[in-house]
Amino acid sequence: MKLLHTSDWHLGRLFHGVGTLAAQRRFADQLLDTVSAENVDVVLIAGDVYDRALPSVDVVNLFDEILARLNAAGVQVVITSGNHDSATRLGFGGRLLERAGVHLRTRLADLATPVLLPLGPDTAAQLAIYGIPFLEPRLVAADLGVEVGTHFSVTEAAVKLIREDLASRAPGTASVVLAHTFASGGISSTSERELSVGGVGAVPLDVFDPFTYTALGHLHGPQRLSETVRYSGSPLHYSFSEAKHHKGAWLLEITEAGLTGVSKVDWVPERALSILSGKLEGLLIGEEWAFAEGHYCQITLTDNERPALAMERLRVRFPNTLVLMFEPEIARDAGKQSYGDRIAKAADALELCCGFLDDVRERGVNDNEQDVLREVLASVREQEAAL
Numbered sequence: 001m002k003l004l005h006t007s008d009w010h011l012g013r014l015f016h017g018v019g020t021l022a023a024q025r026r027f028a029d030q031l032l033d034t035v036s037a038e039n040v041d042v043v044l045i046a047g048d049v050y051d052r053a054l055p056s057v058d059v060v061n062l063f064d065e066i067l068a069r070l071n072a073a074g075v076q077v078v079i080t081s082g083n084h085d086s087a088t089r090l091g092f093g094g095r096l097l098e099r100a101g102v103h104l105r106t107r108l109a110d111l112a113t114p115v116l117l118p119l120g121p122d123t124a125a126q127l128a129i130y131g132i133p134f135l136e137p138r139l140v141a142a143d144l145g146v147e148v149g150t151h152f153s154v155t156e157a158a159v160k161l162i163r164e165d166l167a168s169r170a171p172g173t174a175s176v177v178l179a180h181t182f183a184s185g186g187i188s189s190t191s192e193r194e195l196s197v198g199g200v201g202a203v204p205l206d207v208f209d210p211f212t213y214t215a216l217g218h219l220h221g222p223q224r225l226s227e228t229v230r231y232s233g234s235p236l237h238y239s240f241s242e243a244k245h246h247k248g249a250w251l252l253e254i255t256e257a258g259l260t261g262v263s264k265v266d267w268v269p270e271r272a273l274s275i276l277s278g279k280l281e282g283l284l285i286g287e288e289w290a291f292a293e294g295h296y297c298q299i300t301l302t303d304n305e306r307p308a309l310a311m312e313r314l315r316v317r318f319p320n321t322l323v324l325m326f327e328p329e330i331a332r333d334a335g336k337q338s339y340g341d342r343i344a345k346a347a348d349a350l351e352l353c354c355g356f357l358d359d360v361r362e363r364g365v366n367d368n369e370q371d372v373l374r375e376v377l378a379s380v381r382e383q384e385a386a387l
Helices: 021-038 057-072 094-098 151-167 280-285 287-292 310-317 329-333 339-344 349-361 367-386
Strands: 002-006 042-046 076-080 102-105 115-118 126-132 174-180 213-217 223-226 229-231 248-255 258-266 273-278 296-301 321-326
Touching: 002 021, 002 213, 021 057, 021 248, 042 174, 042 213, 057 076, 057 102, 076 115, 076 126, 076 174, 094 102, 102 126, 126 151, 151 174, 174 248, 213 248, 273 280, 273 287, 280 296, 280 310, 296 310, 310 321, 349 367
Parallel strands: 002 042, 042 076, 076 102, 126 174, 174 213, 213 229, 273 296, 296 321
Antiparallel strands: 002 248, 115 126, 223 229, 248 258
């Protein structure tokens, strides 16, 4: 049996203000092409189908269209919900969709209810597919019998229920678990919401040892944490921190002997991402930057003085420039802290405001201006105290 491990579709997401619906339709075509070319039996979606709990009508229609195409191709689909999804809304109609081969695992009640599929026409062996939706510890800890709710503890409790059900199955039953979580060893990017603070919620890999394969969702870069535990990553780039990602999915082959093969499927984006840095004039005429002319660009200008109409001039050559930043070369050479470093180390609100004005105007804040800022901040604090 062949399965395609995907996750983090984030249907309806904006990329620095640019709509991605057309790109997501193109991804849907690539997904169906892969299903056809590789004779895929099951498509797995490990959470974050949508980018928000209340997706727009166009976004819901796109997902409906994709499911209809997968159904027409004779493919089973197993879906669990992520931290961006509304589990209740995504799970609506699950009992009816089950009859069409679309299996939704978004409820705690369904944790230990697997999707059971035959491993082949000539064998009685089965594959049990379980789904662990995103588990918010504060909301599910009591229902799972967990006293101290962390992402690790609630995931461990969910896995225990799955292991108990799997133990009741016929010997040799293969198992796949979908889980939308942060597992130890995963590398994150800036486009994912944090699931925990300080890494205390990271789930150890050995929690998933009992299973034939664990299909993880949440992190947007494809990653192999172990031979049987992987992140597929998102199908599209959703931040410039993902510029070096090769987007795609994992193609699995499972037989009576277990997991017999895992290969990477790459999906080439219609428009690549480039991160450029240099002085404005050099960027406008340098042949070394020609490769990025059709890309989405994040550009950092190192001119010592901020050029006039910088974005407009850059977009003549790089029309898809979405992010523009300034980091004067002279400031770097002099050891001056970047704006990001300064605000990260700001001792109080006044220092934060002064640092912002200094960066924008490229000159320090004088005593009179500091007095005005102090008065404004004091007024804001008084209003907050009165609320």
